[in-house]
Amino acid sequence: MMKQPNIQDLRKLIIFTFTFAFSAVLFGQQDFNNFKTLVSEGPIPADFTSRTSEKIADDINAGRVKMESTVATKKYLDAIHSSIDEMLLSGYVVYGDEVSEYVKSVAENMLKNSPDLSNKFRYYTIKSNETNALSTDQGIIFVTTGLISQLSSEAQLAYVLAHEIAHYTEHHVQNGYQERLKNANKRNRIERMSSYAKDLEFAADRLALKLYHDAGYSVDEIIPTFDVLMYSYLPFDDAAFPRDYFNSTNVFVPESEFGTKTYAIKTNENYDDDNSSHPNIRKRKDAINEALRSYSDWDTIVNNFGDERFNYIRNVARFESLRTNIIDGELCQALYSIFLLEQEFPNSVYLKRTKALTWLSMMQLNAENDLSKMLPSQSDYEGESANLYYFIKNLKSKEVAAFGLRQTYDLKKENPEDEYFNLVYERAVKSAAKTETFVLKEFNSKSMKERLAEMKVEEEKPVVVDTVASSKSKYDKIKTKTDINSSKSVDTSNFAMYILPDIIQDPLFLKLHTKYKNEIDSIEAEKLAFQKLSKKERKQVLREQNSSVNSAGFDLEKVVLVEPTINFVRKSTTIQQKEGMEDKFITSIENASEEVGVEMQTVAKQTLATGETKEFNERNAYFSFLNQASNYPGIDIFPVDFQRLKDYTADRGTSMLLFTSADYDFSPNLNPLLYVYSAVLFPTLPITLFVYTPIKLIQGTTTTYATIVFDTNQGRALTVKYNTVHSKPKPNINQAYYYHLLKKLNQSSN
Numbered sequence: 109m110m111k112q113p114n115i116q117d118l119r120k121l122i123i124f125t126f127t128f129a130f131s132a133v134l135f136g137q138q139d140f141n142n143f144k145t146l147v148s149e150g151p152i153p154a155d156f157t158s159r160t161s162e163k164i165a166d167d168i169n170a171g172r173v174k175m176e177s178t179v180a181t182k183k184y185l186d187a188i189h190s191s192i193d194e195m196l197l198s199g200y201v202v203y204g205d206e207v208s209e210y211v212k213s214v215a216e217n218m219l220k221n222s223p224d225l226s227n228k229f230r231y232y233t234i235k236s237n238e239t240n241a242l243s244t245d246q247g248i249i250f251v252t253t254g255l256i257s258q259l260s261s262e263a264q265l266a267y268v269l270a271h272e273i274a275h276y277t278e279h280h281v282q283n284g285y286q287e288r289l290k291n292a293n294k295r296n297r298i299e300r301m302s303s304y305a306k307d308l309e310f311a312a313d314r315l316a317l318k319l320y321h322d323a324g325y326s327v328d329e330i331i332p333t334f335d336v337l338m339y340s341y342l343p344f345d346d347a348a349f350p351r352d353y354f355n356s357t358n359v360f361v362p363e364s365e366f367g368t369k370t371y372a373i374k375t376n377e378n379y380d381d382d383n384s385s386h387p388n389i390r391k392r393k394d395a396i397n398e399a400l401r402s403y404s405d406w407d408t409i410v411n412n413f414g415d416e417r418f419n420y421i422r423n424v425a426r427f428e429s430l431r432t433n434i435i436d437g438e439l440c441q442a443l444y445s446i447f448l449l450e451q452e453f454p455n456s457v458y459l460k461r462t463k464a465l466t467w468l469s470m471m472q473l474n475a476e477n478d479l480s481k482m483l484p485s486q487s488d489y490e491g492e493s494a495n496l497y498y499f500i501k502n503l504k505s506k507e508v509a510a511f512g513l514r515q516t517y518d519l520k521k522e523n524p525e526d527e528y529f530n531l532v533y534e535r536a537v538k539s540a541a542k543t544e545t546f547v548l549k550e551f552n553s554k555s556m557k558e559r560l561a562e563m564k565v566e567e568e569k570p571v572v573v574d575t576v577a578s579s580k581s582k583y584d585k586i587k588t589k590t591d592i593n594s595s596k597s598v599d600t601s602n603f604a605m606y607i608l609p610d611i612i613q614d615p616l617f618l619k620l621h622t623k624y625k626n627e628i629d630s631i632e633a634e635k636l637a638f639q640k641l642s643k644k645e646r647k648q649v650l651r652e653q654n655s656s657v658n659s660a661g662f663d664l665e666k667v668v669l670v671e672p673t674i675n676f677v678r679k680s681t682t683i684q685q686k687e688g689m690e691d692k693f694i695t696s697i698e699n700a701s702e703e704v705g706v707e708m709q710t711v712a713k714q715t716l717a718t719g720e721t722k723e724f725n726e727r728n729a730y731f732s733f734l735n736q737a738s739n740y741p742g743i744d745i746f747p748v749d750f751q752r753l754k755d756y757t758a759d760r761g762t763s764m765l766l767f768t769s770a771d772y773d774f775s776p777n778l779n780p781l782l783y784v785y786s787a788v789l790f791p792t793l794p795i796t797l798f799v800y801t802p803i804k805l806i807q808g809t810t811t812t813y814a815t816i817v818f819d820t821n822q823g824r825a826l827t828v829k830y831n832t833v834h835s836k837p838k839p840n841i842n843q844a845y846y847y848h849l850l851k852k853l854n855q856s857s858n
């Protein structure tokens with residue numbers, strides 16, 4: 109389907125200048141108890157609505173970029189604009205939001221004496237936990253929420269922005285691109301490119317100092333900015349994780365479960381950078397310290413717009429990081445970040461909701477036996493967060509299910525009228541029922557604290573020799589010791605079996621668990637019965653399923669068509685041609701839906717020019733849903749943007765989303781020797797030219813259609829369809845294909 113660009117891909121495609129690899133009145137200030145994700149505000153900038161081909165044509169007509177030839181200029185502009193637009197429309201970028209506006213205010217303050225230069229920049233935020241700042245030669249400066257979350261002051265942000273501005277004023281994007289072209293076919297290309305890039309980085313660091321100095325920021329914040337760069341791969345703080353964090357009335361976790369090892373920070377600022385395009389941190393610090401000798405009369409500004417505003421914006425970015433963690437499947441990281449934020453916001457409903465969703469996501473992955481590959485590798489453990497990661501990684505499957513159930517149950521009980529907690533809890537019960545090792549009778553009806561208290565009372569009683577017990581066999585004694593409900597034996601290493609005493613006695617839980625368990629057992633019985641069929645019988649069953657009108661049985665009377673795309677394997681296809689074919693592609697699908705009687709509403713980049721920011725935010729939410737679903741394959745996800753999607757469903761009158769693409773390839777497998785032989789053996793030449801060649805051309809021309817229909821209410825794909833035809837993606841072919849597809853999907857509702 110639609111591959112979402114990441115920042116690393118963008119960096120490679122654009123050949124970005126410098127990537128500062130960090131791997132007062134606030135309008136509408138957020139209530140962190142009920143945090144809402146960043147959305148775009150105000151009119152849609154032309155950067156988002158103008159077509160890529162239009163931007164390229166404008167640059168050519170204005171002569172903005174001049175290289176050694178027209179072809180080289182066109183190639184450069186194609187690469188740059190395509191990559192930038194891919195990021196702008198990726199679903200990760202927002203404009204006019206409070207983070208972007210804060211970044212803009214800091215940059216404009218530094219450029220207050222250069223209004224002409226200041227007016228050339230636009231500032232957008234990328235909702236990503238990668239810590240980066242990116243600049244383009246069009247005057248766009250991107251910052252990530254990951255960058256903001258890691259900083260300690262506004263001054264550090266100012267230095268990063270000054271560095272990006274320096275790259276822009278010195279045309280480092282174009283220079284870097286041309287240097288790469290010159291060295292493309294030379295030996296030791298990596299070394300040559302690295303040397304050149306390092307020179308640019310040192311130059312930008314030096315040039316940034318003047319802007320930073322003239323703005324009055326403190327010299328003491330410069331070197332710490334490079335420390336932010338060095339340690340940015342770690343969580344935004346390194347606070348010790350309490351070993352009693354999970355303990356409550358019903359939960360007791362022995363401290364030993366967190367391990368005893370201390371995990372040191374491994375980063376070395378003087379790492380080997382021979383094959384890196386950027387100099388290491390030690391070299392950059394040394395170069396900056398040398399450059400600082402040219403400056404005096406430093407001011408002492410740390411937060412020009414105030415401590416309160418900086419801390420607020422940073423908290424926005426930190427809260428935003430939780431949403432990104434869940435979308436990306438970084439669940440241990442999410443739990444640790446929640447713990448960090450709870451120190452300042454202990455009553456935040458948003459943090460509680462995120463915690464419930466994080467545990468649900470772990471339970472769902474666990475039930476599918478996919479959790480382990482989503483957890484950090486022990487070789488990557490560093491700092492205080494490692495204790496939590498160690499604990500989670502060492503939980504057995506049934507313990508993950510028990511902990512998730514405990515957490516979601518308690519949060520639901522604390523917020524009984526909140527739809528969010530109730531829905532998450534219900535799915536948690538289903539996930540527990542689906543977990544093979546989660547067996548209710550294995551859990552104790554009393555908590556660990558109650559058992560330990562009983563043990564203490566028993567120890568104080570007079571010892572009575574049990575002659576019957578002494579005559580028991582070894583195996584009877586073992587069974588007695590492992591009796592989970594025996595107060596005479598409490599194995600604290602089996603602590604998870606004591607954390608559900610009230611839940612396993614809750615009639616509503618038991619009813620819900622039984623319901624889901626019966627459903628799951630029924631499905632498993634069907635699978636087992638299918639496996640017992642003969643090969644011939646299996647084929648017949650599959651044939652009947654494939655010929656059914658709509659095995660999913662869903663109503664497709666209304667659907668939102670999201671960003672249909674055409675992907676070309678042929679490199680000769682121009683951007684303008686691709687845009688024109690995508691326009692026709694959308695029209696073909698809309699025409700087909702009208703013929704079938706499906707009400708289709710399109711949300712795509714093509715509709716942004718005539719739409720509003722509300723639609724842009726809606727499009728971003730759909731992309732986030734798709735990204736979340738792709739990271740949890742085969743799982744009925746609970747959308748991270750649950751309330752927003754619920755609102756869009758109400759506005760659109762449907763929860764159905766249709767994502768589709770057409771991949772076009774032309775690779776005819778022609779045998780040149782056959783033409784030589786045919787020319788010699790004249791009678792065969794007409795056959796070769798008029799029979800063999802057309803057949804090969806047809807066979808070599810393929811369009812593969814991929815379609816997924818999602819239901820945001822259920823959080824899952826209702827159907828996935830792939831089909832290949834030997835034809836170009838012509839409008840009539842597209843319309844015919846989608847007519848038959850939509851008709852088949854819609855018949856169940858007619």
